[in-house]
Amino acid sequence: MTPSHASANFFTSKLTDALGWARKFSIFQYPFVTACCGMEYMATNASHYDQDRFGAGFPRFSPRQSDVLFVVGTISQKIAPVLKTVYDQMCEPKWVVAFGVCTCTGGFYDNYATVMGIDTIIPVDIYIPGCPPRPENVIDGLIKLQEKIQKGEQSRGLYDPRLKTGRPAGMQQGYSIEGQIKHREP
């Protein structure tokens, strides 16, 4: 390796670090709020828990101006194309946070109307489970997202229900009525 190459490598890695540092403390979020989780999301944003301490206090209501898509609340089959469009309209680099069990796996819904986890439609970076998650939980998720942004990592894959891949191990299986019935039988 020539000395010129070595210096170039050294310089780019520090630039990535600097970019990651700048990005993780200036998260412009797009709140896609559809259901009751919105209350907990507001509580996290309000003065008591204050997401702004982590640089994520400034919601933008245009997907083109935001870095992180917060999907807060149940996503139905009818709103799913809208969510996909919003995600596609966001500029790179972009991250997605699934807020609450409904967005993670579909939660307790298992019916004709609900999408069984938004990761079947768009790639998800951080899952925050809970029904709804407490603000501490949300801030924990936000810090994990910041670590991811610092490293320059982004999720790209979708969840495949047939292969059961693309979801954290604890969320491989969504809630299913058959599973519950089998579990209860002696």
Place this chain on the structure above:
Amino acid sequence: MTPAQKVQEQFAPEILEAHVFRGDEMITIRASALRAVAQFLKETPELDFNFLMDLTAVDYLFYAGGRIAKEWRFEVVYHFFSLKYNHRMRIKVALDEKNPEVDSLCDLWACANWYEREVWDMFGIRFKGHPNCKRILMYEAFQGHPLRKDYPVNKRQPLIGPQI
């Protein structure tokens, strides 16, 4: 004479069931008689049911876990109210599984329009004479009617994303 007694007197051969529970009157009628009964309820001066409060349907397939067998599968339920006399009436229309079709009441009570579209969407019951009988809650590409008891509870029809 209560409103239900008036209807029973007028339409005796069309009535399948009738009862009163704690002052709430209920009559089950044949589908063919709905239009005449509704017109009677609305246009008789001493009844004057000028308000259709609710319109929904019930699917009695596997009713009470299959222990109670009904002669018909569907019932369309109409809740009428008179603002003038402050009295109420519940009319149920018995419908066959093979031909679930009933007359539309859109021209008598305009609010029946969206209710009937919802019942069509969820139960697949057709309304004869409805001006615009298409789905109201589900999307057009949706197949089947999700509140029918024989619709699989786990079946999903995604617009986008993988089919489960």
